[in-house]
Amino acid sequence: MPLGTSASGFAAEVAAEEVVAKLDYIEDLYRDWNDGGRAGGGAVQRIDAEFDRIRRELGDLPGVVASPARLRTMLRHLTKVLHPGVLNDCFYQPAVAVCAKRAKPLGRPLPMINMCSVCPNARRTAVHLPRLRMARDQAQDALDGSAELPPLQQIALTNHVTDFDQLITELHTDGTPCA
Numbered sequence: 001m002p003l004g005t006s007a008s009g010f011a012a013e014v015a016a017e018e019v020v021a022k023l024d025y026i027e028d029l030y031r032d033w034n035d036g037g038r039a040g041g042g043a044v045q046r047i048d049a050e051f052d053r054i055r056r057e058l059g060d061l062p063g064v065v066a067s068p069a070r071l072r073t074m075l076r077h078l079t080k081v082l083h084p085g086v087l088n089d090c091f092y093q094p095a096v097a098v099c100a101k102r103a104k105p106l107g108r109p110l111p112m113i114n115m116c117s118v119c120p121n122a123r124r125t126a127v128h129l130p131r132l133r134m135a136r137d138q139a140q141d142a143l144d145g146s147a148e149l150p151p152l153q154q155i156a157l158t159n160h161v162t163d164f165d166q167l168i169t170e171l172h173t174d175g176t177p178c179a
Contacts, residue, residue: 022079023072029089030054030075032125040170042120043091050078086131087167088116088124096120117167129171136164 033039033051054074058067083090094100098119116122124132143157 019079022082022084023076025084026075026078026082027072029125029127030071032127037126038171040124040167041088041122042096042118043089043123047078047091047123085116085128087128087135088122089128090116090119090121091123092121117163124167124171126171129168132164132168132171136161136168139164 029047030051033048034055039048054071057074058071078091081092083092090097096119098115098121139157139160143154143161146154146157149157
């Protein structure tokens with residue numbers, strides 16, 4: 001038996017549960033999108049196009065319930081590239097991943113706040129809003145108490161707050177910032 005494995009099959013059970021959890025999550029993302037929920041990030045067009053293809057094949061219109069089993073079957077392939085995150089989700093494609101050089105040895109993304117916000121694999125939804133706001137507020141609090149910080153750190157914090165404001169704004173239906 002390879003080192004670090006168990007005859008009990010526990011690792012396989014955990015992996016199977018992870019796939020089910022990702023499928024549940026991607027189904028929630030699809031339903032939110034199908035109901036008109038907004039998304040932001042570099043992967044929006046790619047994932048929205050895939051959701052649109054699935055909706056066309058299912059005939060799944062807002063207010064119409066498509067076959068749940070068929071929907072899950074059609075979404076299953078996205079679980080292979082989905083890496084849910086705190087401030088956004090990653091639909092990992094190594095060829096365009098900003099973290100690709102560091103991620104190659106691991107074969108998965110390495111989330112870092114400043115890289116993920118601009119990565120072509122990132123997709124944010126309303127699920128991420130509370131944590132985006134919290135991160136923005138923490139940066140603003142640091143900036144508000146920054147009178148003794150060097151000017152370059154103050155500029156970096158100001159840019160950080162501005163970046164978060166932009167990420168938050170793109171998730172609002174009317175395009176305006178929301179506190």
